[in-house]
Amino acid sequence: MEEKGGDLLLESLSRLEGTWRAYIQGSGPQREALEAQARRLGIADRASFEGWISSAQMPAFYRQLDVLVVPSRTRPNWKEQFGRVLIEAMACGVPVVGADSGEIPHVVGDAGLIFPEDDAAALHDCLARLRREPELHAHLARRGRERVLAHYTQARVAMETYEVYRQALLHTCH
Numbered sequence: 001m002e003e004k005g006g007d008l009l010l011e012s013l014s015r016l017e018g019t020w021r022a023y024i025q026g027s028g029p030q031r032e033a034l035e036a037q038a039r040r041l042g043i044a045d046r047a048s049f050e051g052w053i054s055s056a057q058m059p060a061f062y063r064q065l066d067v068l069v070v071p072s073r074t075r076p077n078w079k080e081q082f083g084r085v086l087i088e089a090m091a092c093g094v095p096v097v098g099a100d101s102g103e104i105p106h107v108v109g110d111a112g113l114i115f116p117e118d119d120a121a122a123l124h125d126c127l128a129r130l131r132r133e134p135e136l137h138a139h140l141a142r143r144g145r146e147r148v149l150a151h152y153t154q155a156r157v158a159m160e161t162y163e164v165y166r167q168a169l170l171h172t173c174h
Contacts, residue, residue: 001028001078004072005072006024007033010043012071015124016127024047024050026052062088062089065089065094067127067137069096070104071099071123072101073101074102082103082107087107087148090144090147093141095140097112098112098113100116108144110143
């Protein structure tokens with residue numbers, strides 16, 4: 001899906017110096033175009049296109065990453081919703097970088113880096129900064145895990161859902 005921003009990620013990575021490897025997770029109608037783009041940009045040997053993997057395998061996948069990037073774009077008929085991958089990566093101690101699309105900034109909060117939608121240069125700057133500043137990388141890894149524990153555990157979500165219903169009942173009864 002074009003709105004997921006894989007092309008933007010590849011463009012940003014093509015200017016990233018040093019040794020790196022990108023794992024593009026999932027399969028869809030854009031996969032062939034993205035593989036062709038990686039070849040055109042001269043980064044095909046550093047970009048792996050991974051197919052679907054089970055949810056049981058995802059923690060191991062996240063733990064092999066230095067950073068998770070979600071470069072989504074808002075479209076007239078589509079906007080990034082909750083972004084479960086952000087929560088999962090943060091829970092595994094992986095810093096996240098996301099576009100300011102839909103709910104991404106709200107999910108990430110101050111526990112990751114946010115860049116303007118469709119801005120390859122800004123995404124590149126975020127990635128370069130994380131490579132340049134290991135203390136920032138470590139801080140975001142720690143902060144992401146703390147954010148998940150504070151806001152996104154099942155117990156926390158259940159408690160907040162209960163409170164919404166409780167408040168709704170109080171307002172309808174008065």
